[in-house]
Amino acid sequence: MRSLPAPLSFATMRLSQLFFASLRDDPADAEMPSHRLLLRAGYVRQLGSGIYSLLPLGFRVASRIEQIIREEQNAIGCQELLMPFVHPADIWRESGRYDAVGPEMGRFKDRAGRDMVLAMTHEEVIADLLRNIIRSYRQLPVQLYHFQTKFRDEPRSRGGLIRVREFTMKDAYSCDLDDAGLDVSYQAQYGAYERIFKRLGLETVAVSSDVGMMGGSEAHEFMLLNPAGEDTLVLCHQCGYASNQQVAQVRRPEPRVADPLPTEDVATPGTATIADLAAYLGITAADTAKAIFFTAGDGRLITAIVRGDDEVNETKLANAVNGGGLRPAREDEIRAAGMEPGYASPIGSVGTYVVVDDLAAQSSNLVAGANRAGYHRRNVNVGRDFRPDLVTDIANAREGDPCPVCGSPVNLRTAIEVGNIFKLGTKYTEALGARYLGEDGLEHPIVMGSYGIGVGRNLACIVEAHHDDKGIVWPASVAPYAAHLVTVSANRDPRVNEVAEALHAHSIAVGHEVLYDDRDESPGVKFTDAELLGMPWILTVSPRSLAAGGIEVTERATGERSVRSVEAVRALIG
RNA sequence: CGGGGUGUGGCGUAGUCUGGCAACGCGCGUGCUUUGGGAGCACGAGAUCGCCGGUUCAAAUCCGGCCACCCCGACCA
Numbered sequence: 036m037r038s039l040p041a042p043l044s045f046a047t048m049r050l051s052q053l054f055f056a057s058l059r060d061d062p063a064d065a066e067m068p069s070h071r072l073l074l075r076a077g078y079v080r081q082l083g084s085g086i087y088s089l090l091p092l093g094f095r096v097a098s099r100i101e102q103i104i105r106e107e108q109n110a111i112g113c114q115e116l117l118m119p120f121v122h123p124a125d126i127w128r129e130s131g132r133y134d135a136v137g138p139e140m141g142r143f144k145d146r147a148g149r150d151m152v153l154a155m156t157h158e159e160v161i162a163d164l165l166r167n168i169i170r171s172y173r174q175l176p177v178q179l180y181h182f183q184t185k186f187r188d189e190p191r192s193r194g195g196l197i198r199v200r201e202f203t204m205k206d207a208y209s210c211d212l213d214d215a216g217l218d219v220s221y222q223a224q225y226g227a228y229e230r231i232f233k234r235l236g237l238e239t240v241a242v243s244s245d246v247g248m249m250g251g252s253e254a255h256e257f258m259l260l261n262p263a264g265e266d267t268l269v270l271c272h273q274c275g276y277a278s279n280q281q282v283a284q285v286r287r288p289e290p291r292v293a294d295p296l297p298t299e300d301v302a303t304p305g306t307a308t309i310a311d312l313a314a315y316l317g318i319t320a321a322d323t324a325k326a327i328f329f330t331a332g333d334g335r336l337i338t339a340i341v342r343g344d345d346e347v348n349e350t351k352l353a354n355a356v357n358g359g360g361l362r363p364a365r366e367d368e369i370r371a372a373g374m375e376p377g378y379a380s381p382i383g384s385v386g387t388y389v390v391v392d393d394l395a396a397q398s399s400n401l402v403a404g405a406n407r408a409g410y411h412r413r414n415v416n417v418g419r420d421f422r423p424d425l426v427t428d429i430a431n432a433r434e435g436d437p438c439p440v441c442g443s444p445v446n447l448r449t450a451i452e453v454g455n456i457f458k459l460g461t462k463y464t465e466a467l468g469a470r471y472l473g474e475d476g477l478e479h480p481i482v483m484g485s486y487g488i489g490v491g492r493n494l495a496c497i498v499e500a501h502h503d504d505k506g507i508v509w510p511a512s513v514a515p516y517a518a519h520l521v522t523v524s525a526n527r528d529p530r531v532n533e534v535a536e537a538l539h540a541h542s543i544a545v546g547h548e549v550l551y552d553d554r555d556e557s558p559g560v561k562f563t564d565a566e567l568l569g570m571p572w573i574l575t576v577s578p579r580s581l582a583a584g585g586i587e588v589t590e591r592a593t594g595e596r597s598v599r600s601v602e603a604v605r606a607l608i609g
Numbered sequence: 610c611g612g613g614g615u616g617u618g619g620c621g622u623a624g625u626c627u628g629g630c631a632a633c634g635c636g637c638g639u640g641c642u643u644u645g646g647g648a649g650c651a652c653g654a655g656a657u658c659g660c661c662g663g664u665u666c667a668a669a670u671c672c673g674g675c676c677a678c679c680c681c682g683a684c685c686a
Contacts, residue, residue, distance in 0.1 A: 059635060523645055524644050
């Protein structure tokens with residue numbers, strides 16, 4: 036569990052004393068730039084899969100990130116508190132999530148045998164606090180936030196700090212009288228998020244997103260475009276439309292329509308994939324239909340049909356069938372419904388819920404499975420040859436599809452989610468009985484929103500957005516130190532150490548933050564480390580710089596160098 | 610959970626196929642020299658080769674089991 040907020044002022048530091056080690060070689064198992072650089076530069080160390088320590092340098096960056104978030108949350112009237120990391124299971128049973136959430140929640144029993152959980156989020160605790168404290172509409176609205184450890188036993192952590200199992204999150208909760216109040220709070224958080232990411236040096240795009248397991252009516256994710264991103268965004272550069280692919284409702288291409296022809300089975304040995312099938316028959320993927328199978332949380336077998344050149348969008352499908360927790364179906368489950376995996380067709384199937392994508396339903400004479408191994412059926416027409424249970428949009432938007440707003444071709448980009456905002460509604464307050472007495476004399480459930488930012492992920496994302504081939508290039512707003520002071524050839528001129536020590540002493544006296552490389556290392560080592568660590572300014576004191584009139588100042592971001600007087604440097608690092 | 614990969618001083622690796630003294634670079638310690646772009650010389654410390662079991666005169670190496678970590682997928686507020 037995390038401690039109270041870090042102190043906001045730090046002593047200036049000698050590198051010779053810092054708990055730190057840079058690595059000359061790239062760690063073997065780090066692939067993303069942020070992971071590689073944060074390890075090499077001594078900001079973080081890994082303890083286990085998805086479990087990291089922040090070393091002193093990394094902790095300072097995290098503290099600065101937190102402080103920016105804190106200032107912007109406070110500025111919209113959001114109040115900081117601190118809720119526990121360990122919860123009694125009871126409140127999670129009250130909300131229904133104790134059973135609804137799977138093995139990603141950490142669970143244990145205390146010494147008395149009571150079920151306990153490790154916090155993966157804090158809606159339940161907020162709702163519990165609200166039901167204890169809020170009595171009247173006069174006490175609302177209120178917004179609350181904290182920075183607290185979350186534990187989510189992810190199936191797979193990845194990318195260093197990008198996806199971890201234990202992390203610090205800023206999570207805020209708005210508590211309003213009604214939906215109109217929630218809209219106001221939501222907009223206030225939206226604005227705060229825009230200011231936070233701007234100050235962190237992250238150019239984000241806010242996209243509409245799925246409400247997922249949190250429930251609720253509206254949600255946005257703040258996304259950083261990145262080639263290693265886990266989400267795909269659908270973006271229109273013409274009108275600014277932006278959506279997560281999970282929920283993007285683009286206009287689909289026009290279907291090919293023709294007069295229905297009689298069906299005809301054709302032998303297609305060894306063509307269990309669409310690509311094989313199209314090649315074998317000399318047609319395109321768009322001339323085929325493909326069936327994908329899922330088992331819903333309630334046990335139904337869901338048969339999803341899309342055109343062969345489309346992909347099934349699991350989020351849309353899950354929402355369409357109220358399936359909650361789809362998983363890929365097993366072959367025996369598919370066979371039990373009378374279909375042949377690899378050559379499956381809903382024609383003649385029993386006991387499966389068939390959902391057909393709009394485009395496949397409108398297209399004529401498609402090649403589909405024949406429910407016989409090694410055979411497909413030509414000229415299948417949805418409606419004539421089988422009757423689907425549901426026809427709706429269950430396909431992923433594709434590159435170049437028409438924008439739903441303006442019709443221009445959309446672009447697909449991968450991105451990392453750095454923050455999200457949700458309109459939760461009354462799901463948790465109703466479950467936990469968090470109500471207020473309204474002006475009308477009646478009890479009403481409090482209307483909630485939730486707003487999250489992962490501190491460590493943002494730290495890594497800042498590095499993703501601000502690095503070069505030499506190392507990290509911190510934005511000044513989050514840099515662990517404002518400047519990196521380097522001495523060179525100190526043994527050749529006693530004034531080198533005198534000037535550096537005086538500058539260091541001055542920076543301590545006035546509360547400036549300078550990392551002072553006082554090590555007896557060769558110039559190459561010191562410069563390389565300075566560039567790797569990434570402070571905005573590198574200050575070099577050497578016989579050469581003194582002869583030129585002072586201290587050499589290098590801007591890390593641009594590489595621009597100049598020699599400035601000691602007085603000018605004092606002003607600079609202030 | 611499925612697929613792929615990797616575990617050998619602090620870091621990066623070779624050695625494993627074909628069993629036979631634990632190897633290389635960097636880093637680390639001491640001394641001397643050196644000091645504007647990852648210095649030189651000398652001496653030195655540091656490894657139960659992921660773990661357990663088996664085969665063998667002999668196992669980093671072969672066999673079996675397990676564990677950890679990474680990548681892809683599934684999954685994920």
